[in-house]
Each structure stands twice: as C-alpha cells, then as structure tokens.
Amino acid sequence: MSHPEHRSAQRWIAGSALAFGVAAVILPLAGPAPLDLGRAWAGEEPDWSILVYLRVSRTLLGLFGGAALALAGSLFQAMLRDALATPYTLGVSTGASLGAVIAIALGWHVVAGVPGVWAGALAGAAVVLLLIVVAATRQRQVSALGLLLAGVATNSVCSALILLVHGLAGMSDSFAISRWLIGSLDSVEYPPLLAYICVVVMLAAVIGRQARQWNLLAVGEAWAATRGARVTPLLFAGYTSGSILAATTVALTGPIGFIGLVVPHVVRTRVSADDRVLMPCSFFLGGVLLASCDAIGRVILAPAEVPAGAITALIGGPYLVWLVRHRM
Amino acid sequence: MNPLLRVHDIGWHIGDVRILQHVSVDVARGEFVALMGRNGAGKSTLLDLVAGLRSPSEGVIALEGRSISEWSARDLARTMSHLPQMVHAEGAFSAEELVLMGRYPHSGNWIESAGDRQAAQRAMTRCGCLQFRQRRLSTLSGGERQRVLLAACLAQEPKLLLLDEPATFLDIDQQLQCFSMLREEAARGAACIAVTHDINLALTFCTRLLVLAEKTVATDASIEAAVENPAWLSLFSPRLEVTRTPAGRPWISYA
Numbered sequence: 001m002s003h004p005e006h007r008s009a010q011r012w013i014a015g016s017a018l019a020f021g022v023a024a025v026i027l028p029l030a031g032p033a034p035l036d037l038g039r040a041w042a043g044e045e046p047d048w049s050i051l052v053y054l055r056v057s058r059t060l061l062g063l064f065g066g067a068a069l070a071l072a073g074s075l076f077q078a079m080l081r082d083a084l085a086t087p088y089t090l091g092v093s094t095g096a097s098l099g100a101v102i103a104i105a106l107g108w109h110v111v112a113g114v115p116g117v118w119a120g121a122l123a124g125a126a127v128v129l130l131l132i133v134v135a136a137t138r139q140r141q142v143s144a145l146g147l148l149l150a151g152v153a154t155n156s157v158c159s160a161l162i163l164l165v166h167g168l169a170g171m172s173d174s175f176a177i178s179r180w181l182i183g184s185l186d187s188v189e190y191p192p193l194l195a196y197i198c199v200v201v202m203l204a205a206v207i208g209r210q211a212r213q214w215n216l217l218a219v220g221e222a223w224a225a226t227r228g229a230r231v232t233p234l235l236f237a238g239y240t241s242g243s244i245l246a247a248t249t250v251a252l253t254g255p256i257g258f259i260g261l262v263v264p265h266v267v268r269t270r271v272s273a274d275d276r277v278l279m280p281c282s283f284f285l286g287g288v289l290l291a292s293c294d295a296i297g298r299v300i301l302a303p304a305e306v307p308a309g310a311i312t313a314l315i316g317g318p319y320l321v322w323l324v325r326h327r328m
Numbered sequence: 329m330n331p332l333l334r335v336h337d338i339g340w341h342i343g344d345v346r347i348l349q350h351v352s353v354d355v356a357r358g359e360f361v362a363l364m365g366r367n368g369a370g371k372s373t374l375l376d377l378v379a380g381l382r383s384p385s386e387g388v389i390a391l392e393g394r395s396i397s398e399w400s401a402r403d404l405a406r407t408m409s410h411l412p413q414m415v416h417a418e419g420a421f422s423a424e425e426l427v428l429m430g431r432y433p434h435s436g437n438w439i440e441s442a443g444d445r446q447a448a449q450r451a452m453t454r455c456g457c458l459q460f461r462q463r464r465l466s467t468l469s470g471g472e473r474q475r476v477l478l479a480a481c482l483a484q485e486p487k488l489l490l491l492d493e494p495a496t497f498l499d500i501d502q503q504l505q506c507f508s509m510l511r512e513e514a515a516r517g518a519a520c521i522a523v524t525h526d527i528n529l530a531l532t533f534c535t536r537l538l539v540l541a542e543k544t545v546a547t548d549a550s551i552e553a554a555v556e557n558p559a560w561l562s563l564f565s566p567r568l569e570v571t572r573t574p575a576g577r578p579w580i581s582y583a
Contacts, residue, residue: 081416222412228405228433273420
C-alpha cells in the first residue's frame with residue numbers, strides 16, 4: 001500500500017465517507033421549523049418528533065437514495081462503456097415510475113404486504129429489464145448497443161404511458177401522480193426506510209466487491225473474458241443489482257435524475273476511473289449531494305419546499321456543462 | 329509430448345454463413361506465427377475461437393493437451409493473452425491502470441500486490457510506454473495506446489500470445505520494435521500468433537506463416553519454406569514477387 005496513487009485514492013474514499021457521516025449529523029438541523037436540540041435530546045415534543053421522525057429519516061433517505069443512484073450510474077456506465085448511461089438511459093427507472101404511477105392510479109395501497117407504489121416500481125423495472133435484455137440478445141450474447149437502443153425506445157414508451165395514465169386518472173389521483181413524479185424526498189416511516197437501507201448496503205457490498213471486474217468490462221467484454229472474468233454471470237448480476245437499486249430508490253423518492261450521471265462523471269474526471277475508487281466515492285458523494293439538495297430545498301423558499309429532484313438538476317446540469325467545457 | 333496449442337479440424341459458422349472449416353494447426357512453444365489472409369478470411373474469428381471467446385461449431389481446440397472448454401476462465405487467462413482488434417480504451421483509465429488489468433487472473437485480491445506492480449512495470453518497459461504510465465488513455469496517441477495495450481497483454485505473463493493486428497497505429501520504428509519484442513517473447517519460450525497484413529514484417533520476424541483462404545488453411549509453412557516456394561503470394565495479389573535485399577534477405581516487392 002506504499003504506492004502514492006493508493007494513498008491519494010484512500011484519502012478520497014475516506015474523505016467522501018467522512019462527508020457522508022458529517023452530512024448525516026448536520027443536515028437534519030436544516031429545516032423550516034425552528035428546532036431546539038436540547039429539547040429534542042430531552043425527548044420533548046414537538047422537537048423530538050420533528051428531529052427523529054421528519055428530519056433524520058428524510059436525511060437518511062436522501063443519503064442512501066443518492067448513494068444508490070450514483071452507484072447504479074457508475075455501474076451501468078462500466079457495463080455499457082458509455083459515460084452517459086444511467087438506469088434512466090435503459091428505461092429501467094422510467095419503467096419503475098410507470099409501475100408506481102399505475103399503482104397510484106389504480107389505488108393499490110398495499111400489494112402482498114408492501115406499499116403499492118413499491119410493488120409497482122419493482123414490477124415496472126423488472127418488466128423493462130426483461131424486455132430490453134430479450135430485445136438485445138442474439139445468439140446468447142447481450143449486445144451493449146442493443147441494450148442502449150432498446151432502453152432509449154422503452155424509455156420513450158414508458159414516458160408516454162405515464163402521460164396516458166396521468167391523463168386518464170381522476171382528479172385526486174392525478175394530483176398524487178404529479179406530486180410523486182416531481183421526485184422529492186418525504187419523511188418515510190422507519191421500518192421501510194431501514195429495509196431500504198439494508199438493501200442498498202448489501203447491493204453496494206456485492207457490487208463493490210467486483211470492482212476490478214467492472215474495470216475490465218469498461219474496456220470491453222472480450223477484454224474482460226480473456227482476462228479471466230466470467231462475463232455473462234457478471235453482466236447478469238450487474239444489471240439485476242443496478243436495477244434493484246434504481247427501482248427501490250424510485251419507489252421511495254420518485255424519479256430523481258442527474259445524480260447517477262453527474263456524480264460518477266465528476267469523480268471519474270477529478271479522481272479516478274478505477275471502479276475501486278470511483279464506486280465508493282460516487283456512493284458517498286451521491287448521498288451527500290442528494291441529501292444536501294434536499295436540505296437546501298427545505299429552507300431556500302421556506303415555508304414552501306423545492307423538490308430535491310429540481311435542485312439536483314438545477315445544480316448538476318450547469319456544473320456538468322461547465323465540466324465538459326473546461327476538461328475536454 | 330503435447331504441443332502448447334492444438335487446433336484440430338475446427339469449423340465455425342454463423343447462421344448459414346460458413347466462416348471457417350477443417351482448420352487444423354499445432355503451435356509449439358518458441359514459435360512466432362504470422363496469421364495472414366485477405367480481408368474477411370477469418371483470421372480474427374480463428375483468434376477469437378482459440379481465445380475461447382466463441383465456441384467452434386465443429387472440432388476441438390486444446391491448450392496443453394486439454395480442451396479449452398474444460399478450462400476455467402481464470403486459468404485460461406493465466407495461460408494465454410488476447411489482444412482484440414477493437415477495445416474501448418479511450419477512457420479515463422491511466423496507462424498503468426490498464427496494464428495492471430492484465431494481472432487480474434493472477435490474483436483476484438482487491439488490490440494488486442507489489443509483484444503485480446513489478447510485472448506491470450517490466451511489461452511497460454519492454455513496450456516502451458513506462459514514461460506515460462500516469463497519463464490517461466484519452467490523452468495518448470493511437471500508437472502510444474497500442475503499446476499500452478500490448479504491455480497489458482505481456483503483464484499477463486502468458487505462454488500463448490494472441491494478437492490481432494498488434495502493429496496497427498504504430499509508426500514504422502514502433503512496428504519493428506513490436507515485432508522484435510514478440511520474437512524475443514517466442515525465443516524465451518512463449519508462443520505468439522499475430523494477425524498482420526505486412527508480409528515483410530512477417531518474413532523478417534516470424535518463424536512460421538499461416539495463410540487462411542477459402543475458409544481454411546491455405547498455406548502453413550516455416551518462413552524459410554515460404555520464401556523457397558512463394559506460390560502462396562498469389563493468394564494476396566497477382567502483383568507480388570520475392571526479391572532480395574542487397575544484404576540477401578528476402579523481400580516482397582509489388583509491381
């Protein structure tokens with residue numbers, strides 16, 4: 001571990017993990033209502049409930065949601081060898097949105113014990129993934145270009161179907177759908193939140209362990225295969241875990257774009273393209289970015305709230321353009 | 329004793345289109361084989377089949393006496409290395425990161441060992457690309473990148489090197505260095521099979537000539553025999569002939 005690049009990589013990973021931890025402590029303090037920490041600590045209401053049931057849970061959702069989206073982005077970018085790929089490019093996230101919107105329109109509150117929106121989002125993502133993989137498979141080989149093309153097409157179809165469902169829904173459902181489609185963090189109850197965090201952490205561990213194989217795939221499938229990676233099971237694991245990350249996050253936050261694109265891109269240009277560094281840094285910094293955008297959205301026009309999805313796009317878009325102008 | 333590589337009566341087709349049939353060739357350690365043929369003759373396909381990237385429709389390919397379908401991907405990658413014709417290596421990886429990828433089959437650990445780093449450095453020195461180890465691939469010229477890719481193959485420390493047009497993008501001096509380096513690898517006991525379109529490069533550095541035509545092996549001869557009996561030249565063009573340089577070395581000229 002004496003290599004200088006290792007040290008700088010370690011510093012980046014440790015630094016972004018630290019930022020993640022600091023964000024978890026500081027961001028719950030931001031919000032429209034005044035909060036007395038002493039009172040909250042003593043368990044006095046309403047400060048205790050505001051802190052624990054509104055702010056902390058929402059911050060955790062932002063941190064792990066952003067982390068999941070950024071990690072999924074970096075994973076899809078490696079597998080498809082395309083810096084613009086995210087679960088949105090493949091239509092997986094939009095499929096999840098469509099499923100969730102259908103669940104709202106049909107008034108499915110609970111399906112098989114899970115909230116209807118979750119079930120809808122997971123089912124939507126699974127159907128899209130299956131469709132594009134079947135469309136892009138020829139002679140038992142999945143073509144990356146085929147996946148991208150099928151994904152772009154599926155994305156448009158799902159967006160159109162969302163508009164259709166939206167238009168056909170009744171007044172109150174239509175309002176709920178609009179609100180959901182903006183992509184925002186809301187306070188979540190702890191049991192589903194903790195389940196979600198467990199899923200994200202487990203998948204992150206599974207994905208992160210294979211970082212060297214994602215590096216190989218980012219150069220080419222033949223390259224990876226002739227360096228000892230088992231490409232087909234690897235791609236299967238990657239697409240499945242990336243889609244679960246995207247779908248569960250969409251289920252809890254609505255569609256939030258840009259995190260999966262901008263965070264890995266910044267880390268790749270500024271720090272390293274090596275997925276052993278890129279993936280953990282993207283994970284932690286993606287979380288920090290989304291949770292921070294949400295905190296900004298809570299206070300900037302208080303008492304009104306700006307959805308986190310709008311802030312990530314407003315900050316991420318111009319920054320990405322700036323980065324492209326100055327680094328190419 | 330088994331040859332390092334035995335290709336026995338293989339064929340390959342995609343749908344109804346037959347690309348290769350009845351291809352047999354044995355390659356021993358120490359050989360540097362020039363794999364030649366006109367565009368679309370099936371050179372890259374043959375290399376892909378040997379690399380295990382595709383399975384032959386008929387026949388058997390064996391490495392060290394064992395069919396490659398029985399090898400694990402990792403064992404195979406420790407024994408042979410393949411340089412594909414097209415790789416997506418314009419990305420943000422540094423040259424050294426790419427070369428270190430060649431060490432993956434040797435240890436699946438999360439971090440490469442000091443030994444892995446040394447092997448990568450040796451390979452980069454031999455390919456003349458150590459000086460830009462820290463540079464990102466996107467900042468390298470085509471020839472510089474090609475040398476980095478070659479170094480990544482050498483870093484695998486394989487017994488069999490399969491190279492699809494290794495001299496692409498290289499300037500003439502670099503082409504000569506590349507081929508003399510491969511010749512040295514063969515002299516050290518490895519076997520090399522390189523696809524090339526440059527007949528003079530093949531005659532100067534290789535030990536054996538393998539020409540594909542009509543979906544199969546049209547010529548398989550040592551370089552000396554190929555020069556002695558140059559009928560195979562007509563497979564490429566009717567305008568080629570063997571001449572001699574003032575130093576007496578065979579040279580293919582065109583009229």
